[in-house]
Amino acid sequence: MIGLADDLFNLSPFLRLLLQVLAASLAWQAGVQIEFLGIPFIGLVSLPVWVSLPVTVLWLVGMTNAINWIDGLDGLAAGVSGIAAVIMLIVCLFMNQPAAALIVAALAGGALGFLRYNFNPAQIFMGDGGAYFMGFTLAGVGVIGLVKSVTTVAVLLPVLILAVPLFDMSAVILDRLREGQSPFIADKRHLHHRLLKAGLSHRLTVLFIYALTLWVGSLALAFSGIPSGLTYAIAATLLLSYTGWRVRKCARQQ
Secondary structure, X not given: OHHHHHHHHOXXXXXXXHHHHHHHHHHHHOOOOOOEEEEOOOEEEEOOHHHHHHHHHHHHHHHHHHHHHOOOOOOHHHHXXXXXXXXXXXXXXXXXXXXXXXXXXXXXXXXXHHHHHHOOOOOOOOHHHHHHHHHHHHHHHHHHXXXXXXXXXHHHHHHHHOHHHHHHHHHHHHHHXXXXXXXXXXXXXXXXXXXXXXXXXXXXXXXXXXXXXXXHHHHHHHHOOOOOHHHHHHHHHHHHHHHHHHHHHHHHOO
């Protein structure tokens, strides 16, 4: 079985992508479906089946790879996934989605327990299989636990909670395409690479991205109407401000 897993993750990027699309399509068939989209100045738009399928597949596959792509430093993917999972757990409980809350609670516990041994200097590593599982599960819970609620805010919550890996991946892909390169070719354009290049230490880079993830998650808590959500957002803003000050201070010393 271990040999089979190694063979699967040694596949070409294009074949990996095809298998991810297949897995996402099966999830859609099983009921993990994005049925609404929130469009600015218009509101919620119901999606026909022929649009729901590609949108759902794009979301699931995109987040699967987004978590895998940030797995470039010890503790980064596990910490970001754990923070996102805890935020999703709170929102799912508030929105009375116990099944989704149970899944994401298990994911949060696994990610944060793993982080104890994965934080710099790491003793164990997640690998592609673990990152794919984290990303796919977070994306799936975002659909079944949050997007099922027919409100514009609920539709946008998963995007906000997972904004850091999502926008990091999107920026890297656009940058590669703009230069005429394949989006599947690995390079050092990710946020954590840029922070390291600016002179930050490994740990400070990871902690800053944690703070950024916690900040966008706190905004999701505030927008969802959770009691004291605004207080959490203010506290996370102060934490991010302090961490950002430390980042600027370290960058200027280089």
